[in-house]
Every structure is written in C-alpha cells, then in structure tokens.
Amino acid sequence: MTFRYESVVPWGRSYEEYLRMFDLRPDDLKGRILGCGDGPASFNSEFTRRGGRVVSVDPLYEFSAGEIARRIEETRDEVISQTRCEQDRFVWDTIGSVEDLARVRMAAMKTFLDDYESGKCDGRYLAAGLPDLPFEDREFDLALSSHLLFLYTEQLSLDFHRVGLLELCRVAPEVRVFPLLDVNAVLSHHLEPILDELESSGLDAQIRTVPYEFQRGGNQMLRIRARE
Numbered sequence: 001m002t003f004r005y006e007s008v009v010p011w012g013r014s015y016e017e018y019l020r021m022f023d024l025r026p027d028d029l030k031g032r033i034l035g036c037g038d039g040p041a042s043f044n045s046e047f048t049r050r051g052g053r054v055v056s057v058d059p060l061y062e063f064s065a066g067e068i069a070r071r072i073e074e075t076r077d078e079v080i081s082q083t084r085c086e087q088d089r090f091v092w093d094t095i096g097s098v099e100d101l102a103r104v105r106m107a108a109m110k111t112f113l114d115d116y117e118s119g120k121c122d123g124r125y126l127a128a129g130l131p132d133l134p135f136e137d138r139e140f141d142l143a144l145s146s147h148l149l150f151l152y153t154e155q156l157s158l159d160f161h162r163v164g165l166l167e168l169c170r171v172a173p174e175v176r177v178f179p180l181l182d183v184n185a186v187l188s189h190h191l192e193p194i195l196d197e198l199e200s201s202g203l204d205a206q207i208r209t210v211p212y213e214f215q216r217g218g219n220q221m222l223r224i225r226a227r228e
C-alpha cells in the first residue's frame with residue numbers, strides 16, 4: 001500500500017468520542033478490539049491505559065512519530081480554516097467552537113503521539129489497512145471503523161466498501177461503522193447497496209442512533225453481526 005506523505009492529513013478523535021460514536025458500553029470493552037483507520041486518534045492510547053486490549057491499523061503508521069507530528073503541524077491550520085468556512089455543517093454543543101475543536105483534536109493527537117512509538121513496539125499500531133488485514137479469522141471480538149468508510153464515499157468505491165466490510169466481518173464477529181454520512185454531511189449513497197449486500201451475505205446489519213453528533217445529522221452507526 002503506498003501512502004504519500006504529502007497527501008496525508010492526520011486528524012484524530014478522543015477515547016470519549018469513540019465511546020459515544022460507537023455507543024460502547026462496559027460489556028463491549030471487555031474483548032479484543034480492532035480499530036481500523038484509527039490514524040492519530042487517542043482511542044488506542046487511552047483504552048490501553050484503562051486496561052483495554054486494542055490494535056489499531058492504519059497505513060499512516062508506516063511513518064514515524066516525528067513525521068506524523070510534522071504533518072499535523074503542516075496541515076492543522078488548513079483543516080481548522082476549512083471547518084470555520086463550513087461551520088453550519090456541524091453541531092457546536094459538546095465542542096463549543098472552532099477554537100475548542102482545535103484544542104480537543106490537538107490534545108487527542110498529542111496523546112496518540114506520546115504513546116505511538118511504544119505502542120508500535122507492543123504491536124498496538126500496525127501499518128496495514130483495508131481491503132486486506134493481516135489477521136486470522138475472528139482474531140478480534142469487535143472491529144470499529146471511525147471516519148473512513150462512508151465518509152469518503154467519493155474517494156472509496158462501492159466495491160471497496162463491500163470488500164472492506166466483509167474483511168472486517170472476517171476478523172471480528174461484530175463490526176461498527178461511524179458515521180454514515182459523507183464529507184458533505186449527506187447520507188452516503190453506498191449505504192443502501194451495502195445493506196443489501198450484507199443481508200445477502202447472511203449478516204445482520206442494523207442502523208443505530210448513537211449519543212454523538214458533530215457533523216449535523218450524523219448520529220447513526222452501522223452495526224453488523226454474524227447471524228446466530
């Protein structure tokens with residue numbers, strides 16, 4: 001997988017946001033979790049600190065902490081100014097302002113960076129990604145995909161979504177995906193055909209409302225489980 005440094009825009013959410021995006025309850029956190037496309041989110045670091053078992057995969061992890069930190073510095077102002085231009089696409093309640101957003105995201109990414117090199121040595125951050133994951137069948141209890149599938153509807157084909165989701169279902173009996181909106185805060189046009197595909201593959205796919213909404217209207221996740 002080739003991932004060009006200049007095209008990377010690292011941006012990561014916090015553990016607390018993951019809990020709400022995926023409506024994770026204590027029982028969900030007991031097993032081994034895969035975070036697919038976790039990038040510089042602090043979920044892995046904070047969950048590990050709390051005694052959780054988690055592996056994150058992302059092509060970004062082919063870079064060193066220094067390279068990722070430099071890229072964050074190079075791109076953050078652009079991301080923030082873009083968000084400022086598109087403010088009405090977001091709900092400013094938990095995160096109160098664009099400045100607040102910058103603080104929250106930078107804090108999450110600092111937590112990630114502080115943990116990254118040691119986490120890499122422990123095998124918690126692996127440079128890999130969809131559509132092929134370097135894991136055995138059912139190596140995890142739960143797989144999470146935050147802000148990758150459906151969000152990048154225009155960049156990632158329907159076939160990539162189909163194959164990627166089946167791959168996640170291969171490595172875990174339960175998969176949760178958030179959000180279901182694309183970058184323009186419109187419901188992904190891949191969702192409907194994907195639901196049909198999952199149904200015909202014998203998987204149980206349900207859309208659930210979650211206690212998280214930052215993109216306006218983005219408070220739903222897809223939960224996929226193997227049928228009993």
Ligand SMILES: C[S@@+](CC[C@H](N)C(=O)[O-])C[C@H]1O[C@@H](n2cnc3c(N)ncnc32)[C@H](O)[C@@H]1O
Binds near residue numbers: 014038040131145
């Ligand atoms: C918008 S970021 C989301 C980061 C994190 N999940 C979060 O919600 O804060 C999308 C991430 O997907 C990663 N990514 C891109 N292509 C991927 C692939 N084929 N497999 C896994 N991750 C990928 C990117 O490197 C990036 O870190």
